[in-house]
Amino acid sequence: MDYFGQLLANGLVLGAIYALAAVAFTLVYGVVRLVNFAFGELFMIGAFLTTSLMLDEVSLFGTPVPMPGLSFPLAALLAIVLTAGLGVVVDRIAYRPLRKAPRLAPLITSIAVSVVLQSLAQTIWGAEELRFPEFSLAAYPPVVLFGSIYLSVMDLVVMAAALLAMIGLTLFVSRSSLGRAMRASAEDQTAALLVGIPVDRVVGAAFAIGSGFAALAGLLYAQTYGFAHATMGFLPGLKALTAAVLGGIGSTPGAALGGVVLGLVEALGSGYLPNGSAWKDAISFVLLVGLLYVRPQGLLGRPELNSAGRGSLLGGAVEMQGWLRGLFGRFDHALEKSAGHGGKVALAALAAALVIGALVPSDYWLRILTTVVIYGMLASGLNVIVGFAGLLDLGFVAFWAVGSYLTSILFVLVLKDGFGIAPQEMWWLFYLNLPLGGLLAAGFAVLLGTPTLRLRGDYLAIMTLGFGEIVRVVAINWVGLTNGPMGIRGIPLPEIFGIPLASPRVLFFFAVALAGVVLFLVARLVRSYVGRAWVAIREDEEAAEAMGVPTARYKLYAYATSGFVGGFVGVFYAHYQQYISPLNFSLFENIILLMLIVLGGLGTFIGPFIGAVIWIVFLQLAIDIPFVQAHPETRFALLGVILIALMLFRPQGLAASARVDLTMRGARAKEGASDEPLGRRAQA
Structure with missing residues (x-):
């Protein structure tokens, strides 16, 4: 009983921190329907500012800088105010212009803001941990409850601060004029504008309060664990998002309840389950997935939030300003013409890739270009489900991991380590594993996709995020199968008749050939009635159902196709890298793939590769900039x-x-299709 009580106390402390950060998520989401991934970085900045202000000297940009050495309460208050101001600035620059943009644009912007803030924090404070300083409250002896439960004074401060902050926020939202304006804006921003509410100011206030709560959670987390670090906000940010969804994102009491529940579940799971501390992250996400399946809106959320607006993912073309129209005019015209000549353009692109591969003299750049092709293929797989079917998937890396681990386990852990068979003797198994890895990942995708059929919009994205994180945690902790965090080394290069394809040039050509196969299969499927059903779902799922399209079935087709591409490419990726570990399949990698297809253009065949070229080549070229060399x-x-x-x-x-015309009118004109409705043809 004493052990249980101590775990319960620890869970309440952790839950209080999660609750504060979850309130930050849900406050902004309730007003502008934005899952702000940058709150994890505001969490981190609050910790860094508090720590820095309490020290006498801090290394900034690698140079010692004197600091005021403030007391903990004063430093915390100043850090909260500064972080709240930063939140308002970010909203003004990055989010306000996108109020009426398609739903994916502000989401991607929040991810980009997260990347910017984390990179700047590493530049300013460095990549090393900044130790949280000792202060008077932390030096007091622990308080003993019921004779056996120990809580430090700061643990009590954490719980008290969280309780007071959430009570104060609840009273503020319910009784103040600004709080009532927030509630009105959350219900209907257009109606709020009509009655004279300055919605932009209200949203700015929501960002300020939410950012302040994130900073408070971050500084309390830093003092609890004794450090601040540039990447410290990533996992607590995910947990806060999980807590917000558990309670019902958009509901402040729900976010608080979700944070407490999550903290208690993690603490009790860590204490009672075998190796529970290693599996506690998986416990959190299993709880998230299970609750969303049973009650999609969360514990206290509203059912209507489990929805996606019509055309909300991509939206229509945005009218550009004059100078941009002139800049992109010829480029767009060429792409529009190419969309009607897909076969010729594909052959031209293949020929160009082969010429580039033949002319590039540097093995280093050939490896860079091979990485571009691999990421372009992976992004193409994600593009199937996001760009064509309109389902925001944040767990695609799980399918990539299935293919990579399948071939790695068979070649290294089974054949080489288990039976002592040299991989060269089984070189043909690689070519068998390509479709086998794709099929296994496709089956896995259907298995994971089935529970998501009840979900819409952001809830769908968050559930797939949970699946992806569960797979990553399993890969870390199932040491007997995956070799755990150490990963699997010695994966053989692809071979033909026992001859290794060791040359970077040959590997590049091999990757281009695989990319040709992937694009051919995806293009044939997308241009079929399956692809047209996907686009109908993307543009308006309710209208597609009304026209007779069996949306659940075609969603699963999209998951299966996306999973097949991920597993297929994952097999080649493992052999090309010759080493894999769970770090290769993190949420950040999934976010990068999503950014690639958004950068290049969702729902296009060439977009993922354009995005991959810009992302990966820029990372290499930027290293020649003097400041970048130092940071x-x-x-x-x-x-x-x-x-x-x-x-x-x-x-x-x-x-x-370059987005192709997949309407039924275009299909009839180009293919002589009958006038039979899409829904009837789709069901055939």
């Missing part, structure tokens, strides 16, 4: 700024004009 992490900040600018001025993506 390499600023490359990601620069890319984040580019992506934010793209979302502000061309949210449809660079190659959006």
Whole structure:
């Protein structure tokens, strides 16, 4: 009983921190329907500012800088105010211009802001941990409850601060004029504007309060665990989002309840389950997936939030300003013409890739270009489900991991380590594993996709995120199958008749050939009635159902196709890298793939490869900039700024004009199709 009580106390402390951060998520979501991934970085900045202000000297940009050495309460208050101000600035620059943009644009912008803030934090404070200083409250002896439950004074401060902050926020929202304006804006921003409510100011206030709550959670987390670090906000940010969804995102009491529940579940699971501390992250996401399946809106959420607006993912083309129209005019015209000559364009692109591969003299750049092709193929797989079917998937890396681990386990752990068979003797197994890895990942995708059929919009994205994280945690902890965090080494290069394809040039040509296969299969499927059903679902799922399209079935087809591509490419990726580990399949990698297809243009065949070229080649070229050489992490900040600018001025993506016409009118004109409705043809 004493052990249970101590776990319960620990869970309440952790739950209080999660609750504060979850309130930050849900407050902004309730007003503008934005899952702001940058709150994890505001969490981190609150911790860094508090720690820095309490020290006498801090190394900034690698140079010692004197600091005021403030007391903990004063430093915390100043950090909260500064972080709240930063939240308002971010909203004004990055989010406000996208109020009426398609739903994906502000989401991608929030991811880009997260990348920028994390990269800047690494540049300013460095990649090392900043130790939280000792202060008077932390030196007091622990309080003993019921004779056996120990809580430090700061644990009590954490719980008290969280309780007071959430009570104060509840009273503020329910009784103040600004709080009532927030509630009105959350219900209907247009109606709020009509009655004279300054919606932009109200939203700015929501960002300020939410950012302040994130900073408070971050500084309390830093003092509890004794450090601040540039990446410290990533996992707590995910947990806060999980807590917000558990309670019902958009509901402040629900977010608080979700945070407490999540903290208690993690603490009790860590204490009672075998190796529970290693599996506690998986416990959180299993709880998330299970609750969303049973009650999609969360514990206290409203059912109507489990929806996606019509055309909300991509939206129509955005009218560009004059200078942008002139800049992209010829480019768009060429892409529009190419959309009607897909076969010729594909052959021309293949020929260009072969010429580039033959002329590039550097093995280093050939490896870079091979990585571009691999990421372009992976992004093409994600593009099937996001760009064509309109389902926001944040767990695609799970399918990539299935293919990579399948071939790695068979070649290294089974054949080589288990039976002592040299991989060269079984070189043909690689070619068998390509379709086998794709099929296994496709089956896995259907298995994971089935529970998501009841979900819409952001809830769908969050559930797939949970699936992806569960797979990653399993890969880390199932050491007997995956070799755990150490990963699997010694994966053989692809071979033909026992001859290794060791040359970077040959591997590049091999990757291009695989890319040709992937694009051919995807293009044939997308241009069929299956692809037209996907586009109908993407543009208006309710209208597609009304026209007789069996949307559940075609969603599963999209998951299966996306999973097949991920598993297929994952097999080649493992052999090309010759080493894999769970770090290769993190949520950040999934976010990068999503950014690639948004950068290039969702729903296009060429977009994922354009995005991959820009992302990966820029990372290499930017290293020649003197400041970047001193601070390499600023490359990601620069890319984040580019992506934010793209979302502000061309949210449809660079190659959006290459999006093919998949309407039934175009199908009849080009293929002589009958006048039979899409729904009837789809069901056939």
